[in-house]
Amino acid sequence: MRLLTYRPNRGASLILPALPFVVLIAIYAIGSILRHSGNPDDKLLPGLDSLAAAVRRVAFEPDKRTGDIILWSDTAASLTRLGVGLTVATVSSCVIGLLVGLLPYLRVLLTPFIAVLSMIPPLAILPILFIVFGLGEVSKIVLIVIGIAPFMTRDLALRVSELPVEQLVKAQTLGATTWQILLRVVAPQMMPRLIDSVRLSLGAAWLYLIAAEAIAAESGLGYRIFLMRRYLAMDVILPYVAWITLLAFLSDYILRRLQGWLFPWFAGARSK
Template identity: 45%
Template structure:
């Protein structure tokens, strides 16, 4: 039997950062070794080089007077925000499908089929129909993520205790009241968990769309500087994307913890 021992907060903190520190030390070691052999090595930049590249992208305007990191972050962020409108619409759609048998029969197999189609496989079709503008990039994110969110919410709604729904019906509650006042308040934190766990897929489809056709964006910038083997910029952008995604995930977790205290009890 495993013995349960009480750990200090310092121990927990050290354990949580141990792998990060280990990776940083190993990376710095290999970067240092490569630069001893070739001071002009571009494949494994040092942390000083990455910090310099990040600083230039953040605080120094390019020849067009644009601060690249800010401009790329705003462009990518706008695409994500627009797609999130459809993602939350998918939560509502899944709840309706789980409650009403007619919508279940009409939409379930349709979304189940679409969920199995790799979104990147239809990217050329999106470019043909919608062109190379913003619509195709947002559509790629929506097609890649929303069916999964709909099906996940659908299963949550189907598993909702039917006696509570029947009780609401006997008390003359309307369909909208059942959805918005009974079902959604209970399954919404689970839907938020599903969204945050699928956020990596959202970023993946965002970068894929930007890499093929864009004039600004985090994914666009990574693939542009790839031509010049500018690994210092690429890695700094990758770290920036990871940091933003982590902060969004932490923000959603904090919101769930404060607004739905019963959820993780």
């Protein structure tokens, strides 16, 4: 029998996904023990007990200076910036992408311009954003929007252009206006694809957020990581990295479930 004919049963489907994480934790624990056996003061790979103590300190104990619980205040600051940036990028990409993909004149006018915008490295213009918008929240949000909106717009416009021409011709034959075709024919088919585009952009959005917070911020997950770097506080940095990864994973999971709930026909067609 060929390997592709073997399929995991229910028990294996629950155990196998956790196995790589268990192996990774075991490798880290062994590496930490080996490093501390040679140098008890080693900071590069803190022990699991040190990590647990750091998590307890930042996640459950108020900060002596501000009175806030650091992890949660940083998380709230970062998620607020990320949420606003993703919302602005999604709405603008939806409107422009649908119009550019549907209307030939706009497609000819804006496609090259959007393509050029998508090629600009967002981190390269970060100093310009700080000069223009200052060091406050606006520059960080604008960086996220500039970083992901052109890609999402191009992706959505391409998906619109791939719609069967017969659909548009039939709608026009039945008397639909351009506005009606946009809202009742094109938009319903593009919304699940827009969610896919947002999911693909999450990683880049987190990258731009962390970069902006590392340079100019007084709170946020990226700010805390780069602040702790000065003190080689890996016992705080590693849990923060793991927390960011978990938040990104949960965001993707929520979007995937939302897509399946709002557009079950899309998930069914994809599984065929």
